[in-house]
Amino acid sequence: MIELEGVPELIDPVMVAAFEGWNDAGDAASTAVGHLDREWKGEVFAALDAEDYYDFQVNRPTVFMEGGARKITWPTTRLSVVRVGGDKPRDLVLIRGIEPSMRWRSFCNEILGFAHELGVEMVVILGALLGDTPHTRPVPVSGVTSDPDLARTMDLEETRYEGPTGIVGILQEACTHAGVPAVSLWAAVPHYVSQPPNPKATLALLNRLEDLLGLRIPLGELPEDARAWQLGVDQLAAEDSEVAEYVQTLEEARDTAELPEASGEAIAREFERYLRRRDIGGPGQAPGGHATESGDVPYLRDTSGGRTRPPKPQRPEKGKGRPKDGDEGASDDPPSTGPDEDSSEG
Numbered sequence: 001m002i003e004l005e006g007v008p009e010l011i012d013p014v015m016v017a018a019f020e021g022w023n024d025a026g027d028a029a030s031t032a033v034g035h036l037d038r039e040w041k042g043e044v045f046a047a048l049d050a051e052d053y054y055d056f057q058v059n060r061p062t063v064f065m066e067g068g069a070r071k072i073t074w075p076t077t078r079l080s081v082v083r084v085g086g087d088k089p090r091d092l093v094l095i096r097g098i099e100p101s102m103r104w105r106s107f108c109n110e111i112l113g114f115a116h117e118l119g120v121e122m123v124v125i126l127g128a129l130l131g132d133t134p135h136t137r138p139v140p141v142s143g144v145t146s147d148p149d150l151a152r153t154m155d156l157e158e159t160r161y162e163g164p165t166g167i168v169g170i171l172q173e174a175c176t177h178a179g180v181p182a183v184s185l186w187a188a189v190p191h192y193v194s195q196p197p198n199p200k201a202t203l204a205l206l207n208r209l210e211d212l213l214g215l216r217i218p219l220g221e222l223p224e225d226a227r228a229w230q231l232g233v234d235q236l237a238a239e240d241s242e243v244a245e246y247v248q249t250l251e252e253a254r255d256t257a258e259l260p261e262a263s264g265e266a267i268a269r270e271f272e273r274y275l276r277r278r279d280i281g282g283p284g285q286a287p288g289g290h291a292t293e294s295g296d297v298p299y300l301r302d303t304s305g306g307r308t309r310p311p312k313p314q315r316p317e318k319g320k321g322r323p324k325d326g327d328e329g330a331s332d333d334p335p336s337t338g339p340d341e342d343s344s345e346g
Contacts, residue, residue, distance in 0.1 A: 007045050007081060007118070010091040014213060015115055018126040019077070021099030023166040025189040026198030029126035032205045033096045039218045042080035042094055046114065050074040053100035053107050077107075079114060084215055093118055099167045107167070108174035115180055123175050123182040124212065126205050127168045128198075131188035134250035135233045139204035140188045143212065146176040154212065156183060185209060190250075192243065193233050199225035 016036065018029035036042070050056075059075035077097025084090050093114070100107045115123060133140055143156040151158040161169070168184055175182035185208050187201040203222045210217050237243045 010081065010093070010118055011083070012088075012090040013081075013093055013118055013120050014090070015093040015095060015111075015118075015120045015123045016126065016209070017095035017111070017123065017171065019097055019099045019167050021166065023099065023127040023129070023168040025128040025130050025187075025194055026201050027196035028128035028187050028189060028198045028201035028205060030096060031197060031199075031202045032126050032209070033094055035202065035206065035220070035222065036082065036092065036217070037080055037094050037096065039220060040082035040084065040092070042082040044078050044080045046079040048077045048097070048107070048110060050076040053077070053103055054098065055101035058101050059098050077111075086216065090215075093120060104167060104170050105174075108171050111171065112174060112178050112180065115175075116178075120180065123171070123180055124209065125168050125171055125182065125184045126187075126209070127166075127184055128187045128189050128201055128205070130191040130194055132250060132253075133188045133190055134247050134254055135190045135193055135200070135230060135237075136247065136251060137254050139201050141204050141208040142186050142188075143183055143208065144186065145181075145183045146172060147181060150181050150183065154183070159184075183212065185212070192246070197225075197229075199229050202226075 016033060018024065018033040020027065020030045024030050054075050056075070061072050061074045063070055063072055065071070075098050077095060077100075080094045080096075082092050082094060084092060095111065114120075131140070143154070144159040144161075145151050145154075145156045146159055148158055150156060159172075172182045172184050185205055187205045187208075189198055189201050199222055203219065203226045206217050206219065206222070209215070237247055
């Protein structure tokens with residue numbers, strides 16, 4: 001049953017969702033939605049019944065103490081709403097949860113029920129996949145949709161993916177069949193340093209979401225965290241000659257592939273973002289508050305200040321560019337065929 005008591009009438013609402021699990025390499029997508037919820041002080045108004053969708057032997061509940069009493073947190077999916085201020089305020093309905101273990105069609109129908117009741121105009125689903133991309137370059141983020149008209153009007157790719165899929169792909173198709181415009185944004189995470197967190201990939205997803213929705217997202221400490229993460233991976237990779245050589249190979253392939261694209265379109269997008277963010281600059285951000293992700297400028301932040309040191313990069317297997325699809329943490333997206341691979345599943 002869907003109960004929406006206490007939810008005010010929303011202004012031009014967009015639903016933004018992310019799910020921990022198969023479609024969340026480096027926890028980049030779920031962390032992005034968590035950042036939005038935290039920065040805009042989201043108010044939870046609904047939670048799906050965990051009994052309906054989760055196998056508790058796969059996603060176990062946790063016990064904690066509060067005021068001397070033991071309490072249990074059950075794995076589930078929660079919905080919250082945030083209002084984005086400015087000249088043209090609008091609302092975001094945020095969905096953050098864990099990929100369900102069962103009853104995916106019912107799960108999607110329940111989410112679509114909320115979207116219908118709230119008057120949601122579009123659904124944006126965030127995901128992250130493992131790819132042959134170097135950690136020293138800007139994170140590739142691709143936007144895909146199953147709707148040809150939406151692909152044309154919003155400059156997105158029309159998905160052509162075939163193969164195993166996760167809840168991101170299922171929810172996007174459910175939206176399409178229900179007549180709800182839906183977009184998936186996918187960040188490519190370097191497969192050789194796939195362990196969470198990956199603040200650089202989270203930052204890239206938020207920047208692309210800004211572009212897609214024309215919003216101005218407060219970034220908080222994310223730019224600093226992204227620099228610290230990259231510096232830490234730089235240091236760890238330098239300690240292993242095979243990893244360092246492999247990263248250099250990825251860099252050369254990526255740079256060669258991107259040589260033709262000194263595109264005016266990319267410059268225009270950056271300038272538009274600058275105009276949106278010009279009055280909220282802060283430490284670790286380029287003019288206008290946008291985090292600098294250029295591979296030309298090394299991240300120079302000292303990581304000795306208590307921040308988590310990134311896990312040691314995985315040594316690449318000889319003759320192999322990425323883990324096999326069956327490996328833990330693999331995405332449901334097609335194996336990467338190049339350093340700038342962004343053919344994401346929708």
